[in-house]
Amino acid sequence: MTNRLKKIFTVVIPASAVLAAGTAWFVTRFPASSFEKTGSQGEPSAQLVARGEYVSRLTDCVACHSVPGGAAYTGGLKMVTPMGAIFATNITPDRERGIGAYTLADFDRALRSGVAKDGHRLYPAMPYPSYAKLSDDDVKALYAYFMKGVPAVHLENRKSTIPWPLNMRWPLAFWNVVFAPSDVYRPDTSKDAQWNRGAYLVEGAGHCGACHTPRSLAFNEKGTDSRSAAFVSGALIDGWFAPSLRNDANTGLGRWSEDDVFRFLKTGRNDHAVVFGSMTEAFNNSTQFFSDDDLRAVAHYLKSLPGDGQRDGTPWQYEPTQTKALQPAGRQGIPGAQTYMAKCSFCHGADGRGQGQWVPPLAGAASSLVPDSSSSINVTLNGSGRVVAAGVPDSYRMPSYREQLSDGEIADVLTFIRSSWGNRQSPVMKPDVKKLREQTVPASSSPVILKTR
Amino acid sequence: MELNINGIQHHVDVEPDTPLLWALRDDLAMTGTKYGCGLAQCGACTVLVDGQAVRSCVTPVEKVAGASITTIEAIEQDDLGKRVVAAWVKHQVPQCGYCQSGQVMAATSLLRQVPHPTDADIDAAMVNLCRCGTYNAIRAAIHDLASGSTDGGA
Numbered sequence: 312m313t314n315r316l317k318k319i320f321t322v323v324i325p326a327s328a329v330l331a332a333g334t335a336w337f338v339t340r341f342p343a344s345s346f347e348k349t350g351s352q353g354e355p356s357a358q359l360v361a362r363g364e365y366v367s368r369l370t371d372c373v374a375c376h377s378v379p380g381g382a383a384y385t386g387g388l389k390m391v392t393p394m395g396a397i398f399a400t401n402i403t404p405d406r407e408r409g410i411g412a413y414t415l416a417d418f419d420r421a422l423r424s425g426v427a428k429d430g431h432r433l434y435p436a437m438p439y440p441s442y443a444k445l446s447d448d449d450v451k452a453l454y455a456y457f458m459k460g461v462p463a464v465h466l467e468n469r470k471s472t473i474p475w476p477l478n479m480r481w482p483l484a485f486w487n488v489v490f491a492p493s494d495v496y497r498p499d500t501s502k503d504a505q506w507n508r509g510a511y512l513v514e515g516a517g518h519c520g521a522c523h524t525p526r527s528l529a530f531n532e533k534g535t536d537s538r539s540a541a542f543v544s545g546a547l548i549d550g551w552f553a554p555s556l557r558n559d560a561n562t563g564l565g566r567w568s569e570d571d572v573f574r575f576l577k578t579g580r581n582d583h584a585v586v587f588g589s590m591t592e593a594f595n596n597s598t599q600f601f602s603d604d605d606l607r608a609v610a611h612y613l614k615s616l617p618g619d620g621q622r623d624g625t626p627w628q629y630e631p632t633q634t635k636a637l638q639p640a641g642r643q644g645i646p647g648a649q650t651y652m653a654k655c656s657f658c659h660g661a662d663g664r665g666q667g668q669w670v671p672p673l674a675g676a677a678s679s680l681v682p683d684s685s686s687s688i689n690v691t692l693n694g695s696g697r698v699v700a701a702g703v704p705d706s707y708r709m710p711s712y713r714e715q716l717s718d719g720e721i722a723d724v725l726t727f728i729r730s731s732w733g734n735r736q737s738p739v740m741k742p743d744v745k746k747l748r749e750q751t752v753p754a755s756s757s758p759v760i761l762k763t764r
Numbered sequence: 765m766e767l768n769i770n771g772i773q774h775h776v777d778v779e780p781d782t783p784l785l786w787a788l789r790d791d792l793a794m795t796g797t798k799y800g801c802g803l804a805q806c807g808a809c810t811v812l813v814d815g816q817a818v819r820s821c822v823t824p825v826e827k828v829a830g831a832s833i834t835t836i837e838a839i840e841q842d843d844l845g846k847r848v849v850a851a852w853v854k855h856q857v858p859q860c861g862y863c864q865s866g867q868v869m870a871a872t873s874l875l876r877q878v879p880h881p882t883d884a885d886i887d888a889a890m891v892n893l894c895r896c897g898t899y900n901a902i903r904a905a906i907h908d909l910a911s912g913s914t915d916g917g918a
Contacts (some may be wrong), residue, residue, distance in 0.1 A: 638877065639874065639877065639878050639885040639888045640878065640882075640885060640888075643884055643885075643888055652888070652891075653888075653891040654805075657804040657818065657819040657822055658804050666823070666824055666827045667826060667827060669824045669826075669827075670822070670824075706782070706783060706824070707781075707783075707824075708803075710803045710805065
């Protein structure tokens with residue numbers, strides 16, 4: 312008995328203590344920042360702050376760390392997970408409620424490793440698995456911008472509604488070890504400089520995969536770089552289906568040229584599509600501010616990602632199938648055809664081909680060809696957001712049909728669209744429309760719904 | 765940008781995405797075509813492009829350069845259009861009148877496609893909104909036109 316007690320005191324307890332201390336250190340302090348030994352750099356140059364502002368456009372921090380009508384970077388955006396809601400935080404340089412007390416190393420650890428200054432883990436709703444690839448120079452510039460270029464706002468963060476014990480964050484340290492890339496972007500020497508710049512922007516700063524890459528059950532993106540076939544292959548997020556950015560002829564960028572991709576990200580539109588859904592914000596706040604060289608690099612890189620013919624199906628070709636059916640007599644017998652002519656055709660054309668770059672086609676559109684009908688339903692119910700290119704709002708915008716069309720009418724008209732002009736998708740069902748109608752309430756600032764599939 | 769409107773070539777100095785409605789009303793002072801909702805929902809701005817009814821508020825001028833555009837100002841230069849206007853007068857269709865230039869364009873387009881429309885055809889094609897509720901008068905006028913009893917000189 313004494314022996315056993317002695318053993319407990321001399322071996323088990325110290326060992327447990329060391330293990331606990333080790334774990335505590337690991338979950339709150341690991342990994343260290345490469346700036347740990349960097350002392351204060353003094354006042355950053357105006358040039359560095361300006362460079363940081365540009366990097367903040369690439370990383371689009373404002374998209375989540377602001378709410379409509381609120382001051383920039385004060386957080387508050389609600390994100391709903393199956394466990395409860397979380398809120399984006401105040402990242403203005405306020406010393407108490409923002410990140411004003413952060414050193415460069417603290418900032419770096421939050422940005423690239425997902426660890427806050429006090430050691431708590433950030434949820435990967437913060438795209439640190441992508442930002443991990445940011446270069447030291449860009450992190451330094453971004454820090455300079457957030458400390459000197461952003462006005463401090465004394466606004467308190469909102470508390471997460473996730474209950475104990477699910478709200479414990481330390482296990483995320485282990486999640487990170489398994490799922491989050493932990494190294495800066497390393498150029499692929501077999502590729503040219505433009506491709507590598509594009510990869511850095513798409514995989515890293517632009518965190519395109521946060522929406523466009525499907526997630527597995529553990530919420531991790533199924534691929535984080537060009538080596539994975541799942542990377543930016545399309546995913547359902549927040550009531551929208553973010554389409555494939557790979558060379559899938561139907562559901563991706565297969566029919567787009569590099570110049571088409573460039574113009575889409577620069578002006579918000581091209582002959583294939585106009586930004587809508589969550590991409591409107593990404594365009595309004597971020598992509599249009601990329602330099603032309605950076606956008607061309609993004610286009611060059613994306614066009615190098617192979618599609619998956621098996622998933623994508625037979626490449627779409629235009630078929631003038633509905634010309635006769637859309638005559639006044641013909642359309643009366645086809646569910647959806649009359650609604651199409653009365654509500655959709657004046658903009659999208661009786662031929663489904665839209666109006667040049669100004670109104671997008673529905674014939675051959677990724678949203679018409681992808682099996683998941685969420686984007687089609689969502690944009691019909693709620694319309695599209697204001698697209699502001701170079702300070703000028705768009706002339707043409709998809710109106711909301713929430714009040715005008717019933718679930719059945721929307722299901723019928725979308726079924727018609729998704730089976731016309733060479734589009735061959737399964738029918739849209741009434742319950743799908745009903746579900747999205749309930750989930751998306753345009754009048755309130757609707758929360759971001761994080762989902763896996 | 766060159767626009768052929770009512771048989772006359774016009775030059776308008778506008779951005780390519782300018783809605784045709786604004787080129788007509790603001791640049792060419794052809795104010796017979798009305799602005800209603802600006803979202804292709806009401807039909808007050810309907811004009812004919814190569815004989816088809818289009819909503820000029822959602823038609824970029826770039827798209828109709830080179831096409832033949834007909835507005836309410838010239839509808840009576842067309843035999844069918846002239847008969848439609850006469851029937852509208854005979855049946856005293858307009859109340860406040862705001863939507864009626866669009867209604868006349870839509871009716872002309874329908875009758876050109878379907879000379880003898882049924883009630884269902886009329887319901888299907890005449891989706892322009894009328895706040896005064898002149899729908900019954902519109903239907904009566906179109907049936908009258910289809911039966912051929914309204915002649916152009918009436």
